[in-house]
Amino acid sequence: MSTPAKTPAPGPETAERTGQHAPPVPAPKRRVGRPTKRVLSRRLILETGLRLIDERGAHGVGMRAIASELGVRPSALYNHVAGQAELIAGVRELISDRIATDMFASEPWDAALAGWATHYRNTFAAHPPTIALLATLPLAEESVTSQMYETVIDALVRAGWPGERALTLMVALESFILGSALDLAADDGMLDPGPRRDVPAFSAAYAERAGVLAASGGRAADAAFELGLRALLTGFRAEYAALGLRPRER
Amino acid sequence: MSTPAKTPAPGPETAERTGQHAPPVPAPKRRVGRPTKRVLSRRLILETGLRLIDERGAHGVGMRAIASELGVRPSALYNHVAGQAELIAGVRELISDRIATDMFASEPWDAALAGWATHYRNTFAAHPPTIALLATLPLAEESVTSQMYETVIDALVRAGWPGERALTLMVALESFILGSALDLAADDGMLDPGPRRDVPAFSAAYAERAGVLAASGGRAADAAFELGLRALLTGFRAEYAALGLRPRER
DNA sequence: GACCGTAAAAGAACCCTGTTCATTTACGAG
């Protein structure tokens, strides 16, 4: 089961069992020296990293695991990526790049914010193990993320928000988004109190929520995200009104 | 440099240079076998772990580092702690235990929530490196955290919130708190766009905020937390009113 | 009081990381 019919070639059959997952490519059997055809690229490495995270969890982002998956020795990766930290940052960019911002061009600021937040969270939610991995990382400079921020800030400023308030608002909203993504990544029954008699109100509320969710078929994390997002936007609109803001002339 | 001049003495003076930080205790020089006086305890290990995280960052929570700090071989730790994962969970409990909840006994639900959220965030903020480490961890069952939840839920239910809504609301607020703590842990200039000409609105807003913060002397993350918290509470109060809720009779 | 199971330490290994280095080979420009 573990030794997959090694080809009886006379050459040294190295690079055989580096990881415990069977490599999809049967046996690259590359000999030493620069290969005729390019084997790796930064892009390929990052995408393989993301795929392995999805398939095997956060544990799958190891240099050796990625190398093994690509049929390559670990040291080969360092010709394209500086190290593991940069690799993870690259994967983050890969995901961030998919967050849509087109709603800011067509919808009013508050509706656009709601759509953006939802899409933002869902994009990370599509790769649960990455959330804990990526949420804690500082943003790389010169990142595409800055362009996403540009779109958001620009829309808010056009709606009348002072630049400083717009930035603060966006950061607050993003904090909620990332926190919600973490909550989503955690197990559903994470805060199940279990059969305890010392936390009656908590236990009762938990059971009650379980009933509601079973009836509606939704996820607990989704309900919390929707409630929080709704409350945040209500608060933002109140602030908008209290400041007497109006959309700028264009 | 790597082979540290082993002393030619006949006596085995081991446990000398395990880490690169000088241990505060000069040299325990303990010989093999069970010591006369207890050296370790679960509590001592956890507190040392927290202290090392504070002093050296998230990197300081290694088993070998803690052992070295305590003047002990790494394997000795396993007599008191199952492994690193349990250790980190223990440190989390250590911190969570300090989150105050007394405001729920004396203040109305919305003011209490605000005070709790602020204290919650500040408690984690007192140990910045821990945030990324602990925020991603699932809660241990039977944890003291459940009692904190009990207090919060109980107060909300007494205020008239249905149990299910109370729980959802608390999870939403906690998501915001943890997200804000992550934001706080990140570097202050984390999303500095730098001298880029392709993100004008973002750059302008960033510069404007820098001016405001310089004048007020506050931190960026604090402003975002306060704005978001205020907005959330406004939204929660609106929901409370829309549902026609009233405090329960006691 | 001698005995014995158990607790708690040292110490030595094991395996798995990320990373670096020397080596080998191919490509591409002058």
Place this chain on the structure above:
DNA sequence: CTCGTAAATGAACAGGGTTCTTTTACGGTC
């Protein structure tokens, strides 16, 4: 044709967590 450079292998290294054996001390029992 030659030479510098890019891109792979292969062999290390340092440093993690963890486990296993050994040694010693404690605490209860006949």
